[in-house]
Amino acid sequence: MTDDSARGLAPSTRAVTTGRPAAEPGAPVNPPIVMSSTYHAGGAPEYGREGNPTWWAFEEAVADLEGAAGALCFASGIAAIDAVLDLVPAGGVVVAPAHPYSNTRARLHELHTGGRIVLREYVAGPDADIAEALDGAHLLWVESPTNPLLQVSDVVALARHAKACGALTAVDSTFSSPYCAQPLTWGADIVVHSATKYIAGHSDLLMGVLAAQDADLLAALKFRRVMNGSVSSPFEAWLALRGVRTLxxxxxxxxxxxxxxxxxxxxxxxxxxxxxxxxxxxxxxxxxxxxxxxxxxxxxxxxxxxxxxxxxxxxxxxxxxxxxxxxxxxxxxxxxxxxxxxxxxxxxxxxxxxxxxxxxxxxxxxxxxxxxxx
Ligand SMILES: Cc1ncc(COP(=O)(O)O)c(C=O)c1O
Incomplete structure (x- = not known):
C-alpha cells in the first residue's frame, strides 16, 4: 500500500502517510472497514481469523513506525504478550523483570507455577544484571520504562547479551509508543504494545500489536494468533489506525x-x-x-x-x-x-x-x- 520511499520521512509524516490504500482515481483515502468473516476461495485471507484488510492497514502503519518487516494486531495487549510467551518451548527459560506490568507478571508466574516455563527474574534498570539468568534461556522479556516504577533498561545492551546467549528479546514498549522508541532497531527481535494506550490514544478500545523483522518469527506469531483466536475487530483496527495519524x-x-x-x-x-x-x-x-x-x-x-x-x-x-x-x-x-x-x-x-x-x-x-x- 505505502510507497517504500516513505521510509526516509520523519515519524510524524509517516504516521500520517502509511497504511493508506493505493492512490488511484476514485479510491478512498482511508482504508475501508472490512466486516467479513470469510472470503471468496482462492485468495488470502480465506477466513477472518487469518487476516483482514483493515488489520493489514493498521499493521502496515505500526511496522513502518517500528522499522519492522511486519506487524500483527491482537485482541488486546495481553493477547499479544501471550502469543510471544507461547513461542517458548515447554520447560523453556524466560528471563523477565521482577516488576513489569502486573498482568505480565501474573501470566509469567502462572506459567512458571504450572511448570510450563521456568521464570528467572531480574531487577530492571540501567545496570540490570542478566548474565547468570540468561544461561540456557529462550526468551528475554524487557519492559522499558516499566509500569508503574518507570525503570529504564538498556535495551541495546540487553538484546546484545541475549543474542549472544541464543535467546530472543521481546520488548514491551507500551510506555514509549512507537513514536519515542524503536526497539527493533536497537537489536530486539519482537516489540509488543498495548495498542489500547498511546497508539489508539483515546481510551475507547482494547487492542494489542507486535512487530518483528524475521519472517519465520512473524509466521510463528501469526500462527499463535490463529490458534488462540485472539483477533481484533476490524472496527477497532480502523480506530487504532486513526489514532496513529495523530500519535x-x-x-x-x-x-x-x-x-x-x-x-x-x-x-x-x-x-x-x-x-x-x-x-x-x-x-x-x-x-x-x-x-x-x-x-x-x-x-x-x-x-x-x-x-x-x-x-x-x-x-x-x-x-x-x-x-x-x-x-x-x-x-x-x-x-x-x-x-x-x-x-x-x-x-x-x-x-x-x-x-x-x-x-x-x-x-x-x-x-x-x-x-x-x-
Ligand atoms: C505496559 C503494559 N503492557 C501490556 C498491557 C496490557 O494491555 P491490554 O490492557 O491492552 O491487554 C498493559 C496494560 O495496562 C501495560 O500497561
Whole structure:
C-alpha cells in the first residue's frame, strides 16, 4: 500500500502517510472497514481469523513506525504478550523483570507455577544484571520504562547479551509508543504494545500489536494468533489506525505536559519520591535521553496510602481510573490492587498525563494534594 520511499520521512509524516490504500482515481483515502468473516476461495485471507484488510492497514502503519518487516494486531495487549510467551518451548527459560506490568507478571508466574516455563527474574534498570539468568534461556522479556516504577533498561545492551546467549528479546514498549522508541532497531527481535494506550490514544478500545523483522518469527506469531483466536475487530483496527495519524502530536503534548507536572510535583512540599525519567537524577535518565525519551507517565507519593487514595478521588480534571495513554489525564494509586507487586510503595500514585492544558492539570492536582494531605 505505502510507497517504500516513505521510509526516509520523519515519524510524524509517516504516521500520517502509511497504511493508506493505493492512490488511484476514485479510491478512498482511508482504508475501508472490512466486516467479513470469510472470503471468496482462492485468495488470502480465506477466513477472518487469518487476516483482514483493515488489520493489514493498521499493521502496515505500526511496522513502518517500528522499522519492522511486519506487524500483527491482537485482541488486546495481553493477547499479544501471550502469543510471544507461547513461542517458548515447554520447560523453556524466560528471563523477565521482577516488576513489569502486573498482568505480565501474573501470566509469567502462572506459567512458571504450572511448570510450563521456568521464570528467572531480574531487577530492571540501567545496570540490570542478566548474565547468570540468561544461561540456557529462550526468551528475554524487557519492559522499558516499566509500569508503574518507570525503570529504564538498556535495551541495546540487553538484546546484545541475549543474542549472544541464543535467546530472543521481546520488548514491551507500551510506555514509549512507537513514536519515542524503536526497539527493533536497537537489536530486539519482537516489540509488543498495548495498542489500547498511546497508539489508539483515546481510551475507547482494547487492542494489542507486535512487530518483528524475521519472517519465520512473524509466521510463528501469526500462527499463535490463529490458534488462540485472539483477533481484533476490524472496527477497532480502523480506530487504532486513526489514532496513529495523530500519535506524534499527541506524544509531543503528553511529554511537554508531563515535564511541567513532574517539575511542579517535585517542588511541592507535601510530595515525595517523584518518579520521571526526564529528571537528570533519575537512574535511567541518560538512557532515556539516548533512546526512548523521558515518557509521559509520572509517579509520586504523598501522605499515607489513605491520603493518596483521597487525592485520586478528589481531582476533577484527572479521572480516577486505571490505564494510561489516552488523551485524558488519569490518576491511580496502584497499590489499591491486591495483585500488584508488594514492593510498590503503598502511597505511589501513577499519573498518565493527558493533553489538556498543563496549568489546568496542575491547578486540579495541586488542589487535591493540598486538600487531602495535612
Ligand atoms: C505496559 C503494559 N503492557 C501490556 C498491557 C496490557 O494491555 P491490554 O490492557 O491492552 O491487554 C498493559 C496494560 O495496562 C501495560 O500497561
Amino acid at each position: 506524534a502530536v499527541r506524544m509531543e503534548r503528553h511529554l511537554a505536559n508531563a515535564a511541567v507536572i513532574a517539575e511542579r510535583l517535585r517542588a511541592h512540599p507535601k510530595v515525595d519520591g517523584v518518579r520521571w525519567p526526564g529528571f537528570a537524577d533519575h537512574p535511567g535518565h541518560a538512557l532515556a535521553l539516548a533512546t526512548t525519551g523521558p515518557c509521559a507517565i509520572v509517579g509520586f507519593e504523598a501522605g499515607t496510602p489513605e491520603q493518596a487514595e483521597a487525592i485520586c478521588q478528589s481531582t476533577t480534571l484527572w479521572t480516577h481510573a486505571t490505564s494510561i495513554g489516552g488523551v485524558e489525564s488519569l490518576i491511580e494509586r496502584r497499590a489499591r490492587y491486591a495483585f500488584e507487586h508488594p514492593d510498590l510503595p503503598p502511597s505511589l500514585i501513577r499519573l498518565s498525563v493527558g493533553i489538556e492544558d498543563a496549568e489546568d492539570l496542575w491547578h486540579d492536582l495541586e488542589g487535591a494534594i493540598d486538600r487531602c494531605v495535612p
